[in-house]
Amino acid sequence: ADKVIKIGAVYPLTGNIASTGLDCRRGVELAVDIINGKYPDLNLPLAKDAGLPNLGGAKIEIVFADTKGEPRNGQAEAERLVTQEKVVAMIGAYQSSVTKTASQATERLKIPYVCSDSSSPALTERDLKYFFRVSPHDAIFVRDQFNFLRDLEKARNVKFHTIAALYENTEFGSNVGKQILKVAPEYGYRVVADISYAANATDVTSEVGRLIKASPDVLMHASYITDAILFTKTFKEMGFNPQGITTFAGYIEPGYLPAVKGDGNYFVIRSTFALDLAKRKPLVAKVNELFKKKYGIDMSENAARSFTAPFVLADAMNRAKTTEAEAVVKALLATDIPGDQVLYPWIGIKFDPQSHQNIYAQGTLVQIQDQNYVTVWPFDSAAAPVIWPFPPWKSRK
Amino acid sequence: MLEIKNASIGYKGGVLAVQGISFTVKKGEVVSLIGSNGAGKSTVLRAISGLLRPRTGEILLNGEPLHTVPPYDIVRRGVAMVPEGRQLFGRLSVIDNLLMGAYAIDSKQRTQETLETVLALFPRLAERKGQRAETLSGGEQQQLAIGRGLMSQPSLLMLDEPSLGIMPKLVSEIFQTIHEVSKKGVTVLLVEQNVFEALHISDRAYVLQTGRIVLEGRGEELLKSDLVRQAYLGM
Amino acid sequence: MGKFTPRQIALYVVVLVALIAFPLVVKGTFPTHVMIMFFMFAMMGVAWNLLGGYAAMFSFGQAAFFGIGAYTSTILLMNYHVNPWIGLVVGGILAALTGAAIGIPCSNLRGHYFAIASIAFAEIVRICFNNWKFVGAAEGLSLPLLPESLGNFMFHSTKVPYYYIMLAFLVLSIFICWYITVNRGGFYLRAIKESHELAKGMGISFVRYRLYAIMVSAFLTAMAGTFYAQYILYLDPESVLILPISVQVVLVAMLGGAGTIMGPVIGAVILIPLSEYTRVWLGTKGTGVDMMLYGVLIMLISAYQPKGVWGLLTAIGKRAK
Amino acid sequence: MSEQLIQQLVNGLLIGFLYSLIAIGLTMIWGVMNIINFAHGDFLMLSMFISFWLYTLYGLDPIFSIPICTGLLFLLGLLIYKYLVSKVMTGPALAQLVVTFGVSIFIANAAVLLWTPDFKMIEKPLLTGTWSFGTIQLSIPKAVASAGSVLVSLALFLFLRKSKTGKAILATEMNRNSALLMGVNTDRVNALSFAIGSALVGIAGAFLSMYYYIYPGVGGTFGLISFCIVALGGFGSIEGAFIAGILIGIVQTLGGYFFDPAYKYAIVFALYLVTVWIRPQGLLGW
Amino acid sequence: MSDAACLEVQGITKRFGGLIANEDVSFTVNQGEILSIIGPNGAGKSTLFNCITGFYRPNAGRIFFRGKDITQYSAHKICKLGVARTFQVVQVISDMTVLENVMTGTYLRTYNRRDVREKAEEILRFTGLYEKRDTLGPDLTIADKKRLEVSMALGTQPTLLMLDEAMAGLTPVELREMMALIRKIRENGVTLIIVEHVMEAVMELSDRVVVINSGRKIVEGVPAEIVRNPEVIQAYLGDRYHA
Ligand SMILES: Nc1ncnc2c1ncn2[C@@H]1O[C@H](COP(=O)(O)OP(=O)(O)OP(=O)(O)O)[C@@H](O)[C@H]1O
Numbered sequence A: 001a002d003k004v005i006k007i008g009a010v011y012p013l014t015g016n017i018a019s020t021g022l023d024c025r026r027g028v029e030l031a032v033d034i035i036n037g038k039y040p041d042l043n044l045p046l047a048k049d050a051g052l053p054n055l056g057g058a059k060i061e062i063v064f065a066d067t068k069g070e071p072r073n074g075q076a077e078a079e080r081l082v083t084q085e086k087v088v089a090m091i092g093a094y095q096s097s098v099t100k101t102a103s104q105a106t107e108r109l110k111i112p113y114v115c116s117d118s119s120s121p122a123l124t125e126r127d128l129k130y131f132f133r134v135s136p137h138d139a140i141f142v143r144d145q146f147n148f149l150r151d152l153e154k155a156r157n158v159k160f161h162t163i164a165a166l167y168e169n170t171e172f173g174s175n176v177g178k179q180i181l182k183v184a185p186e187y188g189y190r191v192v193a194d195i196s197y198a199a200n201a202t203d204v205t206s207e208v209g210r211l212i213k214a215s216p217d218v219l220m221h222a223s224y225i226t227d228a229i230l231f232t233k234t235f236k237e238m239g240f241n242p243q244g245i246t247t248f249a250g251y252i253e254p255g256y257l258p259a260v261k262g263d264g265n266y267f268v269i270r271s272t273f274a275l276d277l278a279k280r281k282p283l284v285a286k287v288n289e290l291f292k293k294k295y296g297i298d299m300s301e302n303a304a305r306s307f308t309a310p311f312v313l314a315d316a317m318n319r320a321k322t323t324e325a326e327a328v329v330k331a332l333l334a335t336d337i338p339g340d341q342v343l344y345p346w347i348g349i350k351f352d353p354q355s356h357q358n359i360y361a362q363g364t365l366v367q368i369q370d371q372n373y374v375t376v377w378p379f380d381s382a383a384a385p386v387i388w389p390f391p392p393w394k395s396r397k
Numbered sequence B: 001m002l003e004i005k006n007a008s009i010g011y012k013g014g015v016l017a018v019q020g021i022s023f024t025v026k027k028g029e030v031v032s033l034i035g036s037n038g039a040g041k042s043t044v045l046r047a048i049s050g051l052l053r054p055r056t057g058e059i060l061l062n063g064e065p066l067h068t069v070p071p072y073d074i075v076r077r078g079v080a081m082v083p084e085g086r087q088l089f090g091r092l093s094v095i096d097n098l099l100m101g102a103y104a105i106d107s108k109q110r111t112q113e114t115l116e117t118v119l120a121l122f123p124r125l126a127e128r129k130g131q132r133a134e135t136l137s138g139g140e141q142q143q144l145a146i147g148r149g150l151m152s153q154p155s156l157l158m159l160d161e162p163s164l165g166i167m168p169k170l171v172s173e174i175f176q177t178i179h180e181v182s183k184k185g186v187t188v189l190l191v192e193q194n195v196f197e198a199l200h201i202s203d204r205a206y207v208l209q210t211g212r213i214v215l216e217g218r219g220e221e222l223l224k225s226d227l228v229r230q231a232y233l234g235m
Numbered sequence C: 001m002g003k004f005t006p007r008q009i010a011l012y013v014v015v016l017v018a019l020i021a022f023p024l025v026v027k028g029t030f031p032t033h034v035m036i037m038f039f040m041f042a043m044m045g046v047a048w049n050l051l052g053g054y055a056a057m058f059s060f061g062q063a064a065f066f067g068i069g070a071y072t073s074t075i076l077l078m079n080y081h082v083n084p085w086i087g088l089v090v091g092g093i094l095a096a097l098t099g100a101a102i103g104i105p106c107s108n109l110r111g112h113y114f115a116i117a118s119i120a121f122a123e124i125v126r127i128c129f130n131n132w133k134f135v136g137a138a139e140g141l142s143l144p145l146l147p148e149s150l151g152n153f154m155f156h157s158t159k160v161p162y163y164y165i166m167l168a169f170l171v172l173s174i175f176i177c178w179y180i181t182v183n184r185g186g187f188y189l190r191a192i193k194e195s196h197e198l199a200k201g202m203g204i205s206f207v208r209y210r211l212y213a214i215m216v217s218a219f220l221t222a223m224a225g226t227f228y229a230q231y232i233l234y235l236d237p238e239s240v241l242i243l244p245i246s247v248q249v250v251l252v253a254m255l256g257g258a259g260t261i262m263g264p265v266i267g268a269v270i271l272i273p274l275s276e277y278t279r280v281w282l283g284t285k286g287t288g289v290d291m292m293l294y295g296v297l298i299m300l301i302s303a304y305q306p307k308g309v310w311g312l313l314t315a316i317g318k319r320a321k
Numbered sequence D: 001m002s003e004q005l006i007q008q009l010v011n012g013l014l015i016g017f018l019y020s021l022i023a024i025g026l027t028m029i030w031g032v033m034n035i036i037n038f039a040h041g042d043f044l045m046l047s048m049f050i051s052f053w054l055y056t057l058y059g060l061d062p063i064f065s066i067p068i069c070t071g072l073l074f075l076l077g078l079l080i081y082k083y084l085v086s087k088v089m090t091g092p093a094l095a096q097l098v099v100t101f102g103v104s105i106f107i108a109n110a111a112v113l114l115w116t117p118d119f120k121m122i123e124k125p126l127l128t129g130t131w132s133f134g135t136i137q138l139s140i141p142k143a144v145a146s147a148g149s150v151l152v153s154l155a156l157f158l159f160l161r162k163s164k165t166g167k168a169i170l171a172t173e174m175n176r177n178s179a180l181l182m183g184v185n186t187d188r189v190n191a192l193s194f195a196i197g198s199a200l201v202g203i204a205g206a207f208l209s210m211y212y213y214i215y216p217g218v219g220g221t222f223g224l225i226s227f228c229i230v231a232l233g234g235f236g237s238i239e240g241a242f243i244a245g246i247l248i249g250i251v252q253t254l255g256g257y258f259f260d261p262a263y264k265y266a267i268v269f270a271l272y273l274v275t276v277w278i279r280p281q282g283l284l285g286w
Numbered sequence E: 001m002s003d004a005a006c007l008e009v010q011g012i013t014k015r016f017g018g019l020i021a022n023e024d025v026s027f028t029v030n031q032g033e034i035l036s037i038i039g040p041n042g043a044g045k046s047t048l049f050n051c052i053t054g055f056y057r058p059n060a061g062r063i064f065f066r067g068k069d070i071t072q073y074s075a076h077k078i079c080k081l082g083v084a085r086t087f088q089v090v091q092v093i094s095d096m097t098v099l100e101n102v103m104t105g106t107y108l109r110t111y112n113r114r115d116v117r118e119k120a121e122e123i124l125r126f127t128g129l130y131e132k133r134d135t136l137g138p139d140l141t142i143a144d145k146k147r148l149e150v151s152m153a154l155g156t157q158p159t160l161l162m163l164d165e166a167m168a169g170l171t172p173v174e175l176r177e178m179m180a181l182i183r184k185i186r187e188n189g190v191t192l193i194i195v196e197h198v199m200e201a202v203m204e205l206s207d208r209v210v211v212i213n214s215g216r217k218i219v220e221g222v223p224a225e226i227v228r229n230p231e232v233i234q235a236y237l238g239d240r241y242h243a
């Protein structure tokens, strides 16, 4: 029988954000298919061979575990996977708080952990030896948005003066909020409204009321999906019309557009992935085709993010020629995957030796145009020009 | 009219409170059940009104079995009960409590007429029409409970200790009322500690001891019996 | 009540010995973790029982006390380098004081009003912690790693010491609650539960005794909170202050048998392993079937065995005699 | 500034009316049977899904699915009463408290199983858009839902106070045995109250589905707030729930506007605590 | 204020909204006596009781217990001072046995579990409920429940015991027993106030009687005088009482 390398994956597969967890899981499963099978026309690490050639063609097997989105389960499941299921490496968690406890557990158990779906900057500020992050974090995303604004000012010869920060108050949103407040002055913008709110709010008219009162040039909004939907509706209802709105996370969840339809147009969203990248990156089209064949839907941002971690691990193990933790960590530190082998518009994958953050990771911005996500920034890789300023709600059909 | 045949009655998970008793109440009679506390008098009334089911034996009303009829239909057959401890609808007003008494009656007009009779009988209640029942004094509550029982225009009225907590002046009035009600053709089954007054107005009476009938007879007769005189009149 | 037959004593001793021997026999972190969670929820259930079971104060806000315990010891450790054991006591006291602070406005509330008030209170605590920078707000706190030792209340290489600490906490809580309930406090709480009027007429200050009950309950629950922080080494409002934790505690007590000393323990021994293992077995399917089963179990027990499993066991025990 | 204030007041009123509509069903069940229906939010969610599927599968606009939602939720209420709640009516208070938790957990997860955790929204309901009065915006579906809320509250109030059945419902709540003795079929009355309570939240769900997203967890916050509203208004008091709903809507909106949106629910809960401190029986309770 | 006064009620007024339940009621209870309060239904007797025991705050007037102004005291404090009461509708703790019920009262002044138990048993022997000490409270007959309520009140070791219709609903034999018990309690030095409609008991037991009607005190005196007072007959006893 073939040798099997077991990798543990913890995700919120039931509970409130199960839909996201299941989305991530699809990305991981497709990645494993590609690693284990032969896909000669895919320019991805290990796609061409079946399994890991340096380990005698060993196959990857993912052992999934459900966290229900609770940190204590992240820890317990990580421990269970390592001690009982004998996994040799770990991926996942999605929520940063769960990633925190799970990676803490693997650190104690001396097991490598590669995360490609949690965005709290703090995760890679802990100096953990076994923890690596492939994807960009919120601080990078925030800077991307400011860079976008600056580029826009230059390109269109306009000037923004005021911005408003609107963010939900769990760890994700407040992190983003913190970053916005920190970075805005560096770019010379005045923050005229700093509004944090409960993500499970039933009604957000008072928040929007405050925004209208502050009337910023640009709004930056960090949200989950429920509040993204609610705010979209309320912006429209109350006629909130800044020059533009740039957003994080919620507006790019797969459920968002089907829920709001045309009202979602023009929002600018940070992203690591967009299907229109296919124009520049044939890889994206090919992978999405496989994804669609397997699941019947297009690949989402979450799926695409989670997709990467198994490759990074498999690549490191393959180079290390062993699954032994110290060697894998060493190989991870030596990782250097070129940009054309990743699904995103990155320079590539290479970890900072100290923080273990992928130094090549960066975000892109997409805009919803005609109910499609279209890459609009960086301008040189844009699929279409950004529509800015947003047309006021009244003038839309 | 009412026939209890060899009925044994008990509470959930408890022993039998009443064992194999039989007695009858004829139309138009006033019949008293007397006996010390815990003898099982209230238990018998509860069984007749359907709140409890006899474990064995049967209860017949006008020859038809009553012990298989659900309690809410028993009222419609003309059986009303004034329960021990008043059991009013605390937050409903006095008037609403009385009107609830006529729940099983469909004619608005008849309800209105009965209401007037009852209010005339208990002027105190007329005074306190709008007050919430739970804030009435003990005796006022007792009056309301009796009034509520009368509201369903029963053919058989069962009263469980109606004189409890009633001032002396009113006690006699209440027994007078019962007497009058019975004269109007209502059959009355009465449970009383006020044995003297009760037997006085009763046509017949049964003496209950620890769940069994130990004596029966005409009211005035029993008043003279040694057992009753010793045990219940304390003479 | 209060007296044990020799058979009962023997049974308790056997169970205790078995629990002490458990880690020596069953190796593996996950079973140990499940047992620790069982002890922890049993402890919180026992503490809740003092309120809900004996005094009919159905608190759905125990998470607030749990969180206050966890946060207090952690903040003390992080910012002031206070030993977690001292933090445990301080956290307990703070939780008890908070309990008293909320207990006074709620002291006149009966039944469901109290239940809702406790939810409201716990939600306020959660929202405040979620926005309060000093306690890490939503980002939460990662505990500094201290060298492994009993004195530091921290172990990295094994869970077994956590197991024994939690077992000791549980036994302690059971003892405290037992002691209270067989003495004046228990009598008074039951009188208050029957009727406030009656209690007042017997010279019982129900405000005071309800406060005592809340404070003891809060203290014990906060102890569990500190333990949780030391055990998981990370906490945020979403993991210690949310309603589902409070609900879990109520379910443990209720399903086991509220108003009995051992009821919550029985409830926890059923519910906690059940939810941990169904998550392991069914959770990866991502369908929520495990939670549906859980829901059905709760419905069935409360509808058809409302005295809880303990009630069922004692009924069987009586029949066996 | 003052325009924004008026706008906020209007918004507060609109959400307040909605809260009232959701809460009166709960206060009905709660007041009559002394049972907190913890599955209330999940009933709301079910009704929203019913409305959604009627729209998606048969193109039926939510405004027309109101009667269907109401009817189906009525049935659901009957079933749950018959097979679960009636079993705990005479049992310990705690069992009554907990049984609906089981229902809640079950329904929420069954919804995930059946309909996935994804978000849904009714695309083009008949009622949509806003009326503008000067600078004041009034959402049409919310305004209609508010009118519905007033009507339903009024109807229920009159039903309980004036109709014979209504009085029987109140009487049963106060003293079951006595109600039996008066000829009230108390079991049927309880079933009826539970079903009516459920049907009312069915109406709320249908209205809400016109402008709100739909997913299995949607009832959570609404449920929590309606507990607060019912207790604030006083258990079983229809008028109380109505007023408390509006009050909470306004406090939440103005609190969010003037103070800090992050704390707006904390303000609501604090308002509740302060109220019951002063009036333990709630605004209009007894 | 005389040394002998156990309780002194001065000008108590209690209103419920517009309704005046007590109006300017004053009387004194001497140490060691049995004072009965009678009056028509709804006259305000229970309300007065509740004012004295701290369950209601009177709108006006003052109450002194052994010289101490207790008008503003809360109910449990008044009990602690030595005033115990029973309720018009009997209240016992339903999930406790008879013994445990009495123990709950006894805990007020005794701390040690064993002492409490002994004292409670002693009280039960005194009140004649010892044989039923392991019965659950609700399983008792009315007569025994009333007796239990008295036992619970005795558990708090009162100097003043107030009974609200403790004899309603008893058979004549039970009534005799209860009356005997009340005498025994008085012999032990406890002062008693009883509210009662059972005139037999009032006549035989009381040293003095206070009559209230429509919230006001109308007369006060020894029982024999009271029953001959036309006002009392007219308002309360009725003509037939003599019969
Ligand atoms: N709800 C109940 N559950 C269990 N047992 C009960 C219940 N009610 C009464 N009993 C028992 O049934 C027996 C008969 O009680 P019942 O109330 O019928 O007596 P009674 O003759 O009406 O006395 P009383 O004069 O006190 O009303 C008593 O032994 C009593 O303890």
Ligand SMILES: Nc1ncnc2c1ncn2[C@@H]1O[C@H](COP(=O)(O)OP(=O)(O)OP(=O)(O)O)[C@@H](O)[C@H]1O
Residues within 6 Å of the ligand: B135, B136, B137, B138, B139, B140, B165, E016, E019, E020, E021, E039, E040, E041, E042, E043, E044, E045, E046, E047, E048, E088
């Ligand atoms: N909480 C209350 N609210 C309003 N009215 C009340 C309240 N309590 C008592 N009352 C009224 O005050 C009056 C006096 O009541 P109270 O209970 O003191 O009478 P009582 O003398 O004890 O009568 P009884 O002999 O019938 O028990 C009654 O008319 C009653 O309706």
Ligand SMILES: [Mg+2]
Residues within 6 Å of the ligand: B041, B042, B043, B084, B160
């Ligand atoms: Mg009786």
Ligand SMILES: [Mg+2]
Residues within 6 Å of the ligand: B137, B138, B139, E045, E046, E047, E088
């Ligand atoms: Mg009275």
